Every structure is written in structure tokens, then in C-alpha cells.
Amino acid sequence: METLPYEPRHAGTGPAGRLVAGRYRLGALLGRGGMGSVWLADDELLGRPVALKRADEPGRTLDEARAAASVVHRGTVRILDLVRDGGEPWIVMEALSGRTLADVLREDGPLAVERVRRVGLSLLDALEAVHRAGIVHRDVKPGNVQLCAEGRVVLIDFGIACSWAYGPRPPAEGFEGSPAYVSPEQLRGAPPEPASDLFTLGATLYAAVEGRSPFDRGDLFATMLAVTEATPAPFRLAGPLRPVIEGLLAADPARRCTLGQAREALVAADVTAVRRPMPETCARRMIKA
Numbered sequence: 704m705e706t707l708p709y710e711p712r713h714a715g716t717g718p719a720g721r722l723v724a725g726r727y728r729l730g731a732l733l734g735r736g737g738m739g740s741v742w743l744a745d746d747e748l749l750g751r752p753v754a755l756k757r758a759d760e761p762g763r764t765l766d767e768a769r770a771a772a773s774v775v776h777r778g779t780v781r782i783l784d785l786v787r788d789g790g791e792p793w794i795v796m797e798a799l800s801g802r803t804l805a806d807v808l809r810e811d812g813p814l815a816v817e818r819v820r821r822v823g824l825s826l827l828d829a830l831e832a833v834h835r836a837g838i839v840h841r842d843v844k845p846g847n848v849q850l851c852a853e854g855r856v857v858l859i860d861f862g863i864a865c866s867w868a869y870g871p872r873p874p875a876e877g878f879e880g881s882p883a884y885v886s887p888e889q890l891r892g893a894p895p896e897p898a899s900d901l902f903t904l905g906a907t908l909y910a911a912v913e914g915r916s917p918f919d920r921g922d923l924f925a926t927m928l929a930v931t932e933a934t935p936a937p938f939r940l941a942g943p944l945r946p947v948i949e950g951l952l953a954a955d956p957a958r959r960c961t962l963g964q965a966r967e968a969l970v971a972a973d974v975t976a977v978r979r980p981m982p983e984t985c986a987r988r989m990i991k992a
């Protein structure tokens with residue numbers, strides 16, 4: 704099997720070796736989310752690596768694949784096929800290299816301001832394509848942003864996306880999404896609208912630059928209250944990105960920064976004067992010396 708330029712993060716687990724739909728040989732587990740698992744696989748017909756996703760709740764797979772497939776953009780994951788194997792639906796996607804933003808934040812800490820600015824611009828381009836296709840992603844968060852090895856930034860996981868083209872989704876039984884990365888209007892049960900993706904983009908960029916979620920308060924009720932009131936935790940590291948992140952995090956979608964305004968602000972943000980805060984260990988060493 705051809706390999707990706709990185710180590711699979713969960714090597715050794717999953718049904719490795721299984722042939723799906725007579726064509727895709729499963730390899731290492733690439734990731735597991737709250738709603739499904741993704742494996743690296745070898746497309747034995749075309750001889751190329753692909754990623755296969757099996758949802759824990761297969762009923763939604765067709766909607767997820769259709770929503771993602773209707774957007775063709777460098778900033779969104781490319782859907783190659785939807786296959787059935789033993790009655791189970793599997794989404795076949797391009798295999799992405801790199802790590803999710805959530806993994807990067809957990810393992811390396813916050814990103815530099817300039818990098819967050821570039822990630823933000825890439826995500827705005829991706830969301831523009833998503834919204835043009837008549838889709839609201841509804842789950843923009845660090846765990847759904849893949850930072851690929853070659854610098855590409857890719858929005859993944861259209862598991863709860865809404866597409867006007869295929870009609871409204873049946874109402875979910877419970878809350879869908881991540882409480883710390885949801886918009887106030889989503890919490891109120893308002894119909895999905897593109898502006899909601901801009902709020903969660905703001906929360907994602909806040910997390911990228913500050914190293915923590917703006918609204919996660921440790922318990923569900925407090926987190927939801929913080930989202931409803933759109934009161935982010937204090938800014939410490941965002942510097943010139945703070946105004947645009949605050950604009951995206953406006954509680955009222957009508958007063959929220961539009962996609963175009965956010966892009967303009969990110970392009971204009973002067974990140975030249977920003978200095979990275981000194982890592983704590985290094986600062987402690989200097990104080991001792």
C-alpha cells in the first residue's frame with residue numbers, strides 16, 4: 704500500500720486487512736470521532752491511498768456524503784464514492800495528511816498569530832464554497848479542520864451539515880454538534896444559516912490562537928450559557944486578530960461580521976509587530992538566571 708507522508712495516529716487498531724466493497728483494503732485507523740471512524744485504505748483498482756469513513760449511525764451517511772460531495776474546493780475534503788459492504792455504507796474520500804487543528808493544539812499548544820491568520824483565510828475560502836453550494840456545515844471546530852503537511856487547510860466532517868438542495872434534514876433526537884463550538888442561534892433551535900458557520904469559525908480561530916475554547920467552562924450548562932451570551936474567555940494572545948474574532952463572535956447573526964468583512968479584516972491585520980509569548984519554562988529559566 705502506498706503510504707502517506709505521516710504516521711497514522713492510531714496504527715494497529717480497527718479492522719485492518721478487511722476488503723470493503725471488493726476494492727478498498729483497510730489499513731490503519733486514521734481517526735475516530737464522536738460519530739464514526741476513518742481508516743486509511745488502498746484502492747486496489749486504481750492503486751492509490753484513500754480514506755474510508757464508517758459512521759456509527761449509518762442512517763445519516765448518504766446525507767453526509769451528498770453534502771460533502773456537492774462542494775468541490777481545495778479547502779473541503781474530496782468525496783470519491785459512497786459504497787455498501789454487507790449492508791453498511793462507507794464514504795470513500797481522499798486521504799489527507801497531517802493532523803487536525805484539535806490534535807495540533809493538544810500536542811503543540813497555540814498557533815502563531817500569522818499562521819492563524821492564514822488558516823482563517825483558507826477556512827473563509829472553504830466556507831464561501833460551502834455556502835455557495837447551498838450547504839451550512841454546522842460543525843466548524845478544531846477537530847474538523849485538517850492541517851495537511853503541505854500547508855493545505857481542509858474542512859472535514861459534513862456529518863450534520865444541512866443542504867437546501869436535498870430538503871430539510873429530519874429533526875435530530877438530541878443536540879447535534881459540540882456545545883463549545885455551536886452558535887447561539889443553533890442552541891435556540893433556529894433554522895441553520897450560513898452566519899452560524901461564521902460564529903463557529905470565530906470560536907475555532909480563537910482556540911487556534913489562544914490555545915483553548917472560548918466558551919468551554921467545564922460543565923455543559925455553563926458552556927451553553929457562555930455561548931448564548933457570546934462571552935468568550937479573556938483574550939491573551941490574539942493581538943491584531945482580536946477585532947475580527949470578536950466580530951465573528953457577535954451573538955446576533957445580523958450584527959455578526961460577514962464572510963467578506965472577515966476576509967478583509969484578516970488580509971489587513973498587521974501581524975508584523977506580534978511577538979510570540981515566551982514559553983513558560985524558558986521565562987522561568989531566565990528569571991532564575
Ligand SMILES: Nc1ncnc2c1ncn2[C@@H]1O[C@H](COP(=O)(O)OP(=O)(O)OP(=O)(O)O)[C@@H](O)[C@H]1O
Nearest residue numbers: 733734735736737738739741754796797798799860
Ligand atoms: N479524509 C481524511 N483523511 C485523513 N484523516 C481523516 C479524514 N477524514 C477524517 N479523518 C480523521 O478521522 C477523524 C474522525 O473523522 P470525522 O471528524 O469525519 O468523524 P466524526 O465521528 O464525524 O467526528 P465528530 O466527533 O466531529 O463527530 C478526524 O478527526 C481526522 O483525524
